[in-house]
Structure formats: structure tokens, C-alpha cells
Amino acid sequence: MEQNKQIIFKGYIDGTPKETDMELKLGEIEVKAPKGSKSVLVKNLYLSCDPYMRGRMRENYGSYIHPFVPGSVIEGFGVCKVVESDDPFYKIGDLVVGLTGWEEYSFVRKNEQLRKIEHGHDDVPLSYHVGLLGMPGFTAYAGFYEACAPKKGDCVFVSAASGAVGQLVGQLARLHGCYVVEPLVLVRRCFPQGIDIYFDNVGGAMLDAALLNMKVHGRIAVCGMVSQQSISNRDGIHNLFTLISKRIKMQGFLQSDYLHLFPQFLEHVLREYKQGNIVYIEDLNEGLESAPAALVGLFSGKNVGKQVVCIAKD
């Protein structure tokens, strides 16, 4: 048996997550993948903190992913190293990325979102596989190209433009020949004609303000509502009448509907990254103990760039 530190989810919450909604527990784990189990034991290296995780702290989430289980370990995306395997697809030493536990070691199983990291990607920081090359990066890619129908010359506004998703949307848009402005206060000055594309990560008052600044036939990709995640009594949106007068399309989307595009996303973003056309900013915490504070920080805007927690270098 090996010691296995874990971050436990204490119970369903109302309001903004606090560090005390989680607790550190010292568990034990048998470092062995049981025969016939098809399971894989991994050592977790990098854990991802993402806003959608707030939704999983609500009992009746009724959404696209089940709630966390009180008393159990927090679940999230991570980069991991295989240390035992009963699945011939995974070998000891393989690096994988997918849903894992907020703990030192986890059992995982093969699934469509557990991906082996190819050797050609070794010259990219490992943590990027939960950021630039992971779910947030793919969200930016699928949302921008599929939900926004971008054209060269379009005026693009991105909320939460320094976040894990937003920072890539802005760069993809510029590479596509669009004009990009970030803080909404500047919208009227930078885009006196208005916005063609609004990539909305925050919802609430920002969405309401953007609605008044849209151009005819504008498109709004509804990616996230981080401003509304913790609010049981959500802000009302008052300016939807502009959908009619401006013939606007609002498209909600989830990256998981576009997984068939994942290979072309990886190729596209890796190529641009290696050519120096894309940079990706991370906010990296050290140690599993710091993970609750890192997650909580997302909701007070503490992070600059993609929030990751390093719990082991290899």
C-alpha cells in the first residue's frame, strides 16, 4: 500500500466555492491494476482548475456531467503517468490526459476523453495538455470555428480574454484575419460599427452589454457563464430584443459535441504554436494542498491565464 493524498469534496454548496468546501485527506492505495479490470493506475502530474467544476458542486445540476459525490475525491482533467496497467493499450510510463482524481494516484479507464500523449508533442510543456492542447483550447477552437462562423475582417469581442479559453480565441481570431478587442469598455471606441462575433465566457451583465453593441447578423457563441456559476438567483438578461432587430444568432455549445475535430485542432494549434504564432499563459500552483485555493481563485478572477496545479513533475 502507498500513501495517497486526496482532495475530498465535502458537500453541495450554494454561492461561491470556498477552500473549506474541500479538505485534504490522507488515504492509501494499492499500486496494482487488478487483473481483468482493464483499469490503469496513474500518477497524477498536473491538475486542471476549470470553471465548469462549480456546476458539479450543485446537487441538482441536471446538466451534461454528473455532480461530485460528497465525501469523495474531486474529479477533473489532468495529465498523468501510467504506473500500472491491465489494459494493453496503455504501457507503464505512458503519459495520458483525461478525467482523473485530485489525488496523487488514481485508477482510470479507457474512454473517449482519455487520450495518450503522442511523442511528437514532447516539446510542449506537459501542462499544456490540460490547457492549450486540452479541453479549454479545444473549446476555443470548436467554439470559434464552428459556432461563430468567422470571416476575415470580422470584429471579435472575447470576454474573460485572459482565461484558459479566451486567450486562445483572441489569437485564433487574429490569425484568421479578424479584429479583436477585449475589454468591453473599449468596444464603442474600437468598434464604432459594433461587434460581429462575441465569444461569451461570462454571461450576466457583460452579455447584456454586448447585446447592445452587436452588428446586424452578429453571432454570439455561448461558451460559459462564469459570472453566473455561483449565483442561485441569476442575473436577468434584458436586451434579448436585439436578437430580432439585429438578426443575431446565439449558439450554446459544448466542446464534447465536436470531438471528431480534435485531431485537426491539435494539428492546427501545435503548428501555430511551434511557429511562434500562439503563446499560452498559465497560472501554475505547486502542490496538491494548493489545489482548493487555485480552484476558488477562478471565481474571484485571481488567476491570470490557465489555472493549473502541479502535484508532481514526473
Place this chain on the structure above:
Amino acid sequence: MEQNKQIIFKGYIDGTPKETDMELKLGEIEVKAPKGSKSVLVKNLYLSCDPYMRGRMRENYGSYIHPFVPGSVIEGFGVCKVVESDDPFYKIGDLVVGLTGWEEYSFVRKNEQLRKIEHGHDDVPLSYHVGLLGMPGFTAYAGFYEACAPKKGDCVFVSAASGAVGQLVGQLARLHGCYVVEPLVLVRRCFPQGIDIYFDNVGGAMLDAALLNMKVHGRIAVCGMVSQQSISNRDGIHNLFTLISKRIKMQGFLQSDYLHLFPQFLEHVLREYKQGNIVYIEDLNEGLESAPAALVGLFSGKNVGKQVVCIAKD
């Protein structure tokens, strides 16, 4: 000179329109289309009352159509007979449909929305040219086929389903092989799986409720917000987070963007009507004097079916 009774718009308003926001005036008109003016003098037969007209009673409408001019005659869709013409395209006795004045006689000019009524359509009530075969009918057609992307078997919910637009949407949807339910209170019972298509004519609380009942990949055509037309401080919509979890598309639209489809709309709806597959209910008032009350009634839900005012039979 001929006597010309007119309904005058008194001035910009806040809140729900009242009859006293308009007044009857006895004017005069020279029954003659001035040479070289390319104008056409028409006798107005049927006037259309439509919810969008409330928007034109607001000074800073900032929308797709200019506000009414205080002290001037109300403008709206109507069916008219040409009595004088300086445009060789229109002959005396021709029936036309398009934007005209709320008065006995109006000068009109050829434009993309002023249409001659073809003789093949004579077996349809004349008033249908501002309803079933006019802007409201075309709004239903363009919105349903273009904004809703309907499939056979889809569950369709229509708000204001007895109105000028909604009654046709429901019938087109049934003819397309969709299941249609109308009052939202029945939605959970009739569509336990939820709604694929919501054709929204009212906005406000109904839209907010429908958002919670949408299926994954549902589509909302945002056609009108009659519930919000008179409210300066509009209701907030609280349930937009479902756009993400259900990957919903909300598409605002205006019929005027689809005018290239008008000929196929006329052919489609006339064929179905003549085969007895479509019925169209009207609420017909008699006399120009009754027009203000008819318009005001739209906002208290007084009308059943398309509201029309007959001011002359021919």
C-alpha cells in the same frame, strides 16, 4: 378635393398603447397622381394591426424601421386599390398590398414591399394579403423553415399560437410531420422529453419557461417579444445557461431578410390553403374609426386570430 379621414399618431409614448395616443382627423386629398411623380394614389381597403407597430411609437427605436412621425398619419400594411397612377406598372383598378397610411386614400410608391395582387389569387379573401399571404404569414414561413431547421417528428411549441404568425407556424409544422403543442402549461405533459423547436412570439416569462424545457440541440426562433413591447424596463431572462448545457441555438430573424423566398412561400401556402390543409382565423373590425381600438387590443390579447380593419370593401 376629396374628404380623407385619417388616424393621426399624437406623440411618442411609454407603456402600453392607448386609443387616446391616436386621433381621427378629417383631411382632404386631391385625387390625382402628379405627372412625373411616379406615385400612385390608392384607396385603402384593409389595414393590418401588427405588434411591431408598438416599436414605432417609441422615439429612439433604433431598430429596423423608423419611428412614426408625431402629428402624421399612422403607417402600416394594407390592401389597397389603385385609383390614380403615374407609374405605368400600376393601372387603375389594380389591387396592391404593402405599406400604406391609416386613412381612406394614400399616395404610395413602387418599392420591394409593395406588391400587385395577381389575378390567380382572387379566390382568397382580400384581407388575407396582409395576413396569411402577407407579412405575418411570410414571417411564419421564413422563421419556421429557415430559422428552426425543422425535421419530421420534432416537438414544436409556438407561443401566441392563435396570433397572426403563430397560427400558421403550428399548421406548417404539422404538415411537415412535427408534433405541435401550444399552451406551455401542457408542455411537460405533452412533451415529457422536451421541445425541439420553440417559435417565440412573446419573449419574457414564456421564453424563460421554455428555455427550461428545451431538448439537447433545440432551436429557438426569436420572432417577436409582444409581451415586452410596451415595457421600458424589460423582464430579465434568467435561464440562458441552458443554451450551453443543451447546446441550443437562438436565432433572431426578420422576414424582410428572406424576401427572395416570397414567391415560393406564396405558392406553398396557397396550394395548402386551396387543398383545405390550412385555415386562417381573422379578427375583423369595421371602419377606420375602430382601428385605434383594434391596434390597442393586440397588447391586451383581445384579438383571436389576425387583427384586420376593413375600411372599404372595394
